Amino acid sequence: MHYNGLSDKEVAESREKYGSNVIPDSEPTTFWAEFKETFGDPMIRILLAIAVLMIVMCVLGYADIYEPIGTIVAILIVAFVSAKTGVASDTKYRQLKDSTKKDQCKVYRNGVVAVIDMDDVVVGDKVLLQSGDKIPADGVLIHGHIKVDNSALNGEAEECSKTAAPGEFRLADEITGDTFVDKHSLFRGAVLFDGEGVLDVQKVGLATMMGKMAEEMQDEEPDSPLKVKLSNLAGLISRFGYIGAVVIAAMYLAFYVISAGGIGPYLDTGATEIIKDVVEAVSLAVVIIVCAVPEGLPLMISLVLMQNTSKMLDHNVLVRKAEGIETAGSLNILFSDKTGTITKGRLEVVEFFTGDGITIPLAELPQHGKIKGLVDLAIGKNSQSMFDASGNVIGGNATDQALMKFLGQELFGKLESSCTVTLSQGFNSANKFSQAYLGELKKTFYKGAPERLLNASTKYLSLSGEEHPISLRAINAKIDELASKSMRVLAFGYSNQQMTENKINDDTVIVGFVGIRDDVRPEAREAIAAVQGAGIQVVMITGDRLETAVAIATDAGLLKTEDDVALTSAQLNELSDEEVKQIIPRIRVIARALPTDKSRMVRLCQEMNLVVGMTGDGVNDSPALKRADVGFAMGSGTEAAKEAGKIVILDDNFKSIKDAIWYGRTIYHNILKFCKFQLVINVAAVVVSAISPFFGVEEPLKVTHLLFVNLVMDGLGAIMLGNEPAQERYMTEKPRRRDESIVSKPMMVQILTMGLWLTVLSFLFLKLPFFDQFFANTEQKLSAYFVLFIWSALFNGFNVRDDGFAIFKGLNENTGFMKVFLAIVVIQALIVNAPLVPACAWIGSMFSCVPFPPVGWPVVGILAVTMIPVDMIRKAVTPK
Incomplete structure (x- = not known):
């Protein structure tokens, strides 16, 4: 027409x-948009507030300009790195998209x-x-x-x-x-x-x-688990810093009052002296806040995410949103589409059996020459499908195409040139079979529904190629078995008579049967087992009927016990949200699912504080991919799915999803290592700065020393610990809840223990007369203390590499660790000895450092190394 x-x-x-x-695309990510987004980070906001406070103090003449400048530089570096990572990820995605020709x-x-x-x-x-x-x-x-x-x-x-x-x-x-x-x-x-x-x-x-x-999909996305945890950490640190600052300021004012002999005598000292004391107390409070906030944490996270975004591309994982990698490691539950994700997304022949119900592995079928030859003719000469010049199967329905792929292009080509079809009749819904008569062989070949061929057959071909009477009981039992696995069964036969239209000849011999279905990917079984081993609940959510979904889920290893729940969309919608939440831990399959079901499940799980992942490739998956904490879109999937996901699996391979989860957990562990590394420094700096004046030591750590700690130590510390290697044990750990604090109780014990030891070490060094013999004056000793503080932190870097005693293991896989370690030692040695070179004297002046005798260096080194045995003792006596 x-x-x-x-x-x-x-x-x-x-x-x-x-x-x-x-259908409009999302706007490309711009550098400026990503740059501005960085300033929504809670830790960055704290840093900005500190910078403003320090600038005010500088204007009033009570602080150096170095600290606010250094803090602002740190913020700008974080914003730059984050923006660069975001733009690079988005560009890679759009290049992938643009490489696909428009439909x-x-x-x-x-x-x-x-x-x-x-x-x-x-x-x-x-x-x-x-x-x-x-x-x-x-x-x-x-x-x-x-x-x-x-x-x-x-x-x-x-x-x-x-x-x-x-x-x-x-x-x-x-x-x-x-x-x-x-x-x-x-x-x-x-x-x-x-x-x-x-x-x-x-x-x-x-x-x-x-x-x-x-x-x-334009709806607002939930905050990533990492952002939630960082917000909590920022709040904790803010309270620690602000409360500590107020308490210390009050203590100092009280100290001044007591030293003057009481409130009356103190007021008699005059307004000028009182204002001076208040300003000094406030200045110290600002230093406390500066010490408390880990300025390097945002930079560390930005650097680590950027490094691993590049690494993951080598594993066929395109990270569209950098935080998606870390979120992948935090998953509690993973909803997976079936078609094309757990299964291959196309029908194929998965089983062959003879007329007596004996299964022949597909790889062994060529060993049975007569059966194989007759089946090849029944397929090759009895199909509406064929191969094109590129080797793709075209024409026919999905079943014909599956059979043609089973036959293979080479064999199809040989059959095309060897035998000619004299008469044929195609498949129709009334007959439920097709037939082709080959005049040269004087045989008619049939392909069709098992019940039609079995009704006209009395014999079958055995493994040895001989004809035997058929047993319908054995055949029907085998067909029922395959049907329970959601396989579509087709029968093949031949007759030694010429074909009769709309009829199967009564001398037909059954050659064999095939089971066809959209089969489970072999790698999906392994990946599902690995993900389940990581404590992550995997739920298959599909539009297929329940029987098919259950069969696939059982084969894939999702349904294992009687407690596992498989239900349909209709059954799900009969339940209230609270009833669904009660059975969520046992749900393994949702069949006949609508897009609204997927979005609802994601929402309910997030309300339960679970971190939710969703894999998929279809348009129907897109809303849930968008709403999930991390969406894994398949590279061969629709553009809508890839636009919605935070991560694109380029090879559609479940192993890549497992790798993304593993890398995500590694990143999180490295963030924890850095937090322990940095917070020990911050705790010690706060305590030392707060109480040292009470012990007669004025400013053991200058503002520029803190600047060195916050920028050089933290920035390079990110490189030291951000590339720590992935460990297999990360995939056996229990998943974390969305609202779980970054700082766990064992972590807090380690931070406080080592922070307090560094504080004790500091006062032993500063106050014991024994150490005075190695230095000529107080300036040299304070310069040596600056070195001691930094070296102690560096040696503590080994402690945080492992929760056990294997703190030196894997250094060959993270070569940057020792390079950064030595670089910081060298940089600090240059700073301390800068006054020896007249042109560099300003460096020593800026850092309030003077050279000290060579004997002082090993003394400082020995004290700093004590960080390792002290933490070993802590690990031995405290539960993990």
Whole structure:
């Protein structure tokens, strides 16, 4: 049937009235947008407040300009690194997207068939659909009979038959799961399996089902678990710093009052002296706040995420949002699409058995020459599918294509040239079989439903190639077994008579049977086991019927015990949110799922403080991919899915998902290591700065020393600990809750123990007369203390590498650790000895350092090394 289609004028009018078929992409990430987003980080806000406070103090003449400048520089570096990482990830994704050619379609326009981009389709267009085409917009089939694959929309791998609609049929306004599989409606993103027809376009662009899903993905995303934890840590540190500052300031004012002999005598000292004391107390309070806040933490996280974003690309994982890597390691529950994710996304032959129910492994079938040869003829000469020049299977339905792939291109080519089909009859729904007569062999070959061939057969071919009487009981038992595994069974046979139309000859011999299904990926089984071993609950959520979903889930290792729950969308929707929450820990399968079910499950799990992951490749997965804490989109999936996910799995391989989880856990462990490394320094700096004046030591740590700690130590510390190697044990740990604090009780014990030891070490060095003999004056001793403080922190860097005693293990895998260690030692030696070079004397002046005798260096080194045995003792006596 021919259609004139729309004229150019009508196309313009339709586009003006109903809109374009373009589904807008998200705007590309810009450097400036990412740069500004950094300032929403809670730790960065604290740093900004400190910088402003320090600037005020500088203006009043009570602080050096170095600290606010250093803090601002640190903030700008963090913002730059974060922005660069975000833009690089987004650019990689858009390059991947742009490398894919735009989809096109055939439409009737101006009386002829024109090939146009899908984006140019308008309401009212009549689109010519042929096998392999993708539906360009939502509408109704008005001519022809086709079979479509809706798996990109609803997860169903089954063929869905569509017939021409009555003249007045309109697409439903409210789309449900049943609308996808009605007889006439077609939706953007579906693919034609077979047939030819004409689509009347009734909805385009954002009005389509795919467009509505794209709009739904514009909702605000929840904060990442890392951001939640950092917010909590920032609040904890803020309280520690601010309360500590107020308490210390009050203590100092009280000290001044007591020293003066009471409140009355103190007031008699005059307003000038009192103001001076208040300013000194406030100055010290500011120093306390500066010491308390880990300025290097945001920088460390930015650097680590940037480094690992690049690494993951080598593992076929494209990280679109850098925080997605760390979030992957925090997962408590992972919802996975079935089609194309757990399964291969296409039908294939997975089992072969003979007429007596004996299974022959597919790899061993060539060893049974007679059976293999006859099956090859029954497939190769009895199919509507074939291979194109590129080796792709074209034509026929999904079952024919699966059988043709099983046959193979090389063998198909040989059969094409060896035998000629004299008579044939294709498959139809009434007969449920197809047949082909080969005149040269004087045999008719059949392919069809087992019940049809078995009704006409009395014999089967055994493994040895001999004919034997058939046992229907054994065959039916085997067919029922495969049906329970959601396999579609086809039978093959031959007759020594010429074919009879619409009939199977009564001398037909059964050659064998095949089981066909969309099978589980072998690597998916291993990956699911690894993810479950990591304590992560895996739930398959699919549009397929429950029986199929249960069979696949059992094969994939998801359903193992009687307590495991598999239910349908209808059953799920009969339950209230609270009832669903009660059974969530036992849910393993949700069948006949709608997009709303996926989004609901993500929401409920997040309300339970679970960190939620979602894998998928279809448009139907996109809203849930967006709402989940981390969405894993398949590289071969729809653009909508990739746009929604934080991570794109380029090779569609579950192993890559497992690697992303493993890397995420490694990153989190490295962040914890750095927190322990830095917070020990901060605790010691706060305590030493706070109480040293009471012991007669004025400013043992100058503002520039703290600047060195916060910028050089923290920045280089990020490199030291950010590249710590991944360990297998990370994948056996229990997942963390969303609201779990970064600082655990064991971690707090380590921070306080080592921070207090560094404090004790500091006062032993500063106050014991024994150490005076190694230095000529107080200036030299304070310079040596600066070295002692930094070296102690460096040796503590070994302690935080492992929660046990293997603190030196794996240094060869993190070569940057020792390089940074030595670099800091050298930098500090240069700072201390800078006054020996007249041109560099200003460096020593800035850091309040003077050279000290060579004997002082080993003394300082020995004291600093004590950090290691002290922590070893702590590890031995405290529970892990």
